[in-house]
Amino acid sequence: MKLQNWIAPIAVGGVLLAALLPGVGSNINEASASTGSKCGELNIAVNNWVGYEADAFVVGELAKKRLGCIVNYVYVDEQISWQGFASGQVDVVLENWGHPELIDLYVKKLKVAQDAGSIGITGVIGWYVPPWMKKKYPDITNWKNLNKYSDLFKTSESGGKGQLLDGDPGFVTNDEALVKNLDLNYKVVFAGSEAALIQAFRSGEKNKKPVLGYFYSPQWFLAEVPLVKVDLPPYKEGCDADPAKVDCDYPPYPLHKIVSNQFVDSDTTGYKLVKNFKWSDKDQNLVAKYITSDGMTPEDAAQKWIDDNPDKVDAWLK
Amino acid sequence: MTTLTREPEAAENPSESPPPEARSGPRIPRIWLAAGVIVVWVILSIVFHGKKTLEIGGADQVGVQNWIGDRANDLVVADSGNFFLRLTSGIADVLDAIIQWFQLLISTPAFPSPYPEIGFLGVLAVAWFFTALVAGWRMSIFTAVCFALFSLLGFYEDSMDLLIVTLVSVGLSVLVGLPLAVLMAHSWRARAVFTPVLDVMQTLPSFAYLLPLMLLFGIGAPAAVICTVIYSLPPVMRISSHGLRNLSESALEATDSMGQTGWQRLTKVELPMAKRTIIVGINQTTMAALSMATIAAFINGPGLGQPVVRALNALRVGDAFVPGICIVLMAIMLDRVTTAASEHGEKLRRGQARDTAARRNLFLLLGAAVTIVCVYMSRHYVFAAKPWESSLGDKLSEAVQTGIDWISDNWSGATSSVSDGFTAAIINKLEYVLAGSPWFVTALGILAIALIVGGWRAGVATVICLAGIRYLELWNNAMITLTSVLVAALFVMILAAVIGVWMGRSQGADRAIRPLLDAGQTMPPFVYLIPVLALFGPTRFTAIVAAVAYAAPAAIKIVADGIKAVSSATVEAAESAGALTIQIITKVQVPMARSAFAVATNQGLLYVLAMVVIGGLVGAGALGYDVVAGFKQLDTRGRGLAAGFSIVLLGVMLDRITTYAARRGESRSS
Numbered sequence: 001m002k003l004q005n006w007i008a009p010i011a012v013g014g015v016l017l018a019a020l021l022p023g024v025g026s027n028i029n030e031a032s033a034s035t036g037s038k039c040g041e042l043n044i045a046v047n048n049w050v051g052y053e054a055d056a057f058v059v060g061e062l063a064k065k066r067l068g069c070i071v072n073y074v075y076v077d078e079q080i081s082w083q084g085f086a087s088g089q090v091d092v093v094l095e096n097w098g099h100p101e102l103i104d105l106y107v108k109k110l111k112v113a114q115d116a117g118s119i120g121i122t123g124v125i126g127w128y129v130p131p132w133m134k135k136k137y138p139d140i141t142n143w144k145n146l147n148k149y150s151d152l153f154k155t156s157e158s159g160g161k162g163q164l165l166d167g168d169p170g171f172v173t174n175d176e177a178l179v180k181n182l183d184l185n186y187k188v189v190f191a192g193s194e195a196a197l198i199q200a201f202r203s204g205e206k207n208k209k210p211v212l213g214y215f216y217s218p219q220w221f222l223a224e225v226p227l228v229k230v231d232l233p234p235y236k237e238g239c240d241a242d243p244a245k246v247d248c249d250y251p252p253y254p255l256h257k258i259v260s261n262q263f264v265d266s267d268t269t270g271y272k273l274v275k276n277f278k279w280s281d282k283d284q285n286l287v288a289k290y291i292t293s294d295g296m297t298p299e300d301a302a303q304k305w306i307d308d309n310p311d312k313v314d315a316w317l318k
Numbered sequence: 319m320t321t322l323t324r325e326p327e328a329a330e331n332p333s334e335s336p337p338p339e340a341r342s343g344p345r346i347p348r349i350w351l352a353a354g355v356i357v358v359w360v361i362l363s364i365v366f367h368g369k370k371t372l373e374i375g376g377a378d379q380v381g382v383q384n385w386i387g388d389r390a391n392d393l394v395v396a397d398s399g400n401f402f403l404r405l406t407s408g409i410a411d412v413l414d415a416i417i418q419w420f421q422l423l424i425s426t427p428a429f430p431s432p433y434p435e436i437g438f439l440g441v442l443a444v445a446w447f448f449t450a451l452v453a454g455w456r457m458s459i460f461t462a463v464c465f466a467l468f469s470l471l472g473f474y475e476d477s478m479d480l481l482i483v484t485l486v487s488v489g490l491s492v493l494v495g496l497p498l499a500v501l502m503a504h505s506w507r508a509r510a511v512f513t514p515v516l517d518v519m520q521t522l523p524s525f526a527y528l529l530p531l532m533l534l535f536g537i538g539a540p541a542a543v544i545c546t547v548i549y550s551l552p553p554v555m556r557i558s559s560h561g562l563r564n565l566s567e568s569a570l571e572a573t574d575s576m577g578q579t580g581w582q583r584l585t586k587v588e589l590p591m592a593k594r595t596i597i598v599g600i601n602q603t604t605m606a607a608l609s610m611a612t613i614a615a616f617i618n619g620p621g622l623g624q625p626v627v628r629a630l631n632a633l634r635v636g637d638a639f640v641p642g643i644c645i646v647l648m649a650i651m652l653d654r655v656t657t658a659a660s661e662h663g664e665k666l667r668r669g670q671a672r673d674t675a676a677r678r679n680l681f682l683l684l685g686a687a688v689t690i691v692c693v694y695m696s697r698h699y700v701f702a703a704k705p706w707e708s709s710l711g712d713k714l715s716e717a718v719q720t721g722i723d724w725i726s727d728n729w730s731g732a733t734s735s736v737s738d739g740f741t742a743a744i745i746n747k748l749e750y751v752l753a754g755s756p757w758f759v760t761a762l763g764i765l766a767i768a769l770i771v772g773g774w775r776a777g778v779a780t781v782i783c784l785a786g787i788r789y790l791e792l793w794n795n796a797m798i799t800l801t802s803v804l805v806a807a808l809f810v811m812i813l814a815a816v817i818g819v820w821m822g823r824s825q826g827a828d829r830a831i832r833p834l835l836d837a838g839q840t841m842p843p844f845v846y847l848i849p850v851l852a853l854f855g856p857t858r859f860t861a862i863v864a865a866v867a868y869a870a871p872a873a874i875k876i877v878a879d880g881i882k883a884v885s886s887a888t889v890e891a892a893e894s895a896g897a898l899t900i901q902i903i904t905k906v907q908v909p910m911a912r913s914a915f916a917v918a919t920n921q922g923l924l925y926v927l928a929m930v931v932i933g934g935l936v937g938a939g940a941l942g943y944d945v946v947a948g949f950k951q952l953d954t955r956g957r958g959l960a961a962g963f964s965i966v967l968l969g970v971m972l973d974r975i976t977t978y979a980a981r982r983g984e985s986r987s988s
Contacts, residue, residue, distance in 0.1 A: 013681040015448075018694065075627065076617070079950060080950065087538070129730060156858075157857050189937050
């Protein structure tokens, strides 16, 4: 073979060697990677409401910068997150709303996850109307009067009934069953996301357009537009036991953390932070507001809060 | 998205025995028959409105759906000794290892370094070098510019992740698909088995199999790769087997006469001869993989889909726009590089390349040296490892967001009255007939129309599909979905007829519009959804507009090509006979391009169906919502899976009816 014919293989081989040989490995170590840290990987599920995002990034940025963990934010839906416990794709769910069926399956039956305590916030779910409606129709906040007003809430999508606007199809909801069991002349329509709900309520208040929708607190938007909650038949222990027969309001949800057993066994540093993490509605709403209204990235928003609240943060890291 | 590639000979053998109705000569024109059926149907729907519509509650799960849901949940709790689950988790582990290896190499930080093994400059140089090697220096500069833009727009890591998932999936598709294509080319039995399977794989909306795959392979990159492979396998199989079957007989006979073995014939003659076609297949597979890899973000698949899904959740059109641009750039890059690679190889072999061997070798050595230096630097110096930064992406995103905000602030009254008016005037009327009639009336109506336009074979397919939908107990929702699909497809065809004919007749129009259509086809579907959602809110109208935007490019292109293919001699003859332009279009070009219109209708319907599911994410309800909710909520999994099957059945039914209708049209006009 002539020398010429060897040139192409040599050139290609050289490039491949340079690219793939790990021996020449990178030697860039920036200061941010604190050496000697015991923390390994921390995979935090990020569910799709902004309050959760606030939890996730405050814990995540702390773990990254103060403990030297490798933090991965895993953007998945609420119930899909649990699927990741067994495979190690998800180590932590930071804000669990109830889900007794998932706790049954993953904690009791499959034994892949466990409770890691409260985050200090109680969640509330319910039906809300914009404040102008409460002023104009004072009795609208009693569920018994909803049928009287159902004509107000008609839309192109509600098939002649009133429209009850729900959020993401993945959120905790009994609304289909409630409408049926309370004989309400309404149809549930899914807006698709938290942002779509907020947009509907915001324009409803601004343009005095009737909106009845699923909403929850803590939620930073309630500070911008103080939505009024509609009272459903009060919650009693066990009235929501059968999902098809629910005829009462949502229970209060003490929000808590779920961690995978694998993670608890392998990583004491990261687990301690997760276990200690506990804050308030006000804290969460502030970070959520930084992200949405102020347009900060979740990382920057979390960092700003961390810098402003050294005492709270230090208590978690102790 | 150039998927759903049909075998080019889908309408083969027009001389095949024509259906009996055509032979005896229809006594009543078919259009009157169809009109009669519709009139009877409308009358019945008014008389029996709302009876036996089989509507079920929004969160109810009934009968067979419970059974399906229980089987799905069995999978989750099955003990790890289950052979099938051990197999899938083994596959998942291997895929995970492969993807992670690539990610540490070029996308995610290789701890303790804050950068991957090979930093930005190194990756750029390697991409540049290999593109130059296989596709020529022009393409190599284009590739380098694309990589620089991924970085300058702020999505370097996500872009590399998408590239990795896409390339690994394409590799697997080719590895699995090519041997199967050879099998299909040589055995009609294999063809008979695989063709319907491939049909289903292509009509299956991607959302419908995210759920079962998640149950089997978990969430993350492995499941993302598997669902991407399912979606992108059909093009390479179909097109390659078609290429292998249509080789010149004389060349094969000549080499057979020299006494070759079957293996020699395959590797030395058939595969090399069909190489061009196979590369076209790989190209199509790459495009399909790219679009599916973005949807896989819903199961935590890495890549550019993630920022798009986040933007959808935050309703930020601007935030979706920039990663959307990166996806389009990636698509154009992969498309052009694979196409240029096949042409470049040909040129080199024939000695037509402009550069001489000496110049080429000089380039190789210099290029390799530069690349190696870049890779070395990117491993050792921050300036070379760090992706280039600029505020370009932020500015672009801000500008788009401001524009959309302005429109929704100032036109929200107008947009909502358009949406409401259209819904009341068209969607609700059609839904009244399709979903508001007793189920058997609707079933007979659809069957009668299928028989009239498509003949008995379309009728048989319709009966099977409708029976399946009835059995899955989602009849009412299926009919609501069908309504949206038909309305959207109608608008797709109007656009295709107007713009397609214009493009087919005018070179200038074609040159101006085609790049826009190409870009439109590569955008992942929910990028369309976000601006439409911002304008029209969570409604069926939103889903329909997004579906039209998604399906129109493919249909327009098919019609334009069909019009262009009408022989210019015929058109000139008509012109010299003094026909007006409008007469030439309606009497000559459109009738002669009839089969292109039929194919466009078929493709339009299937694309629309795929998008309507995604509309379920944002208030369009019906089957699309059932699929999405089944994916997101544990207790309606069975219903979600049943809805997925129902969509497949709807897709197969629409496909069969339009395909047989097209064949009848052809056999009549020939």
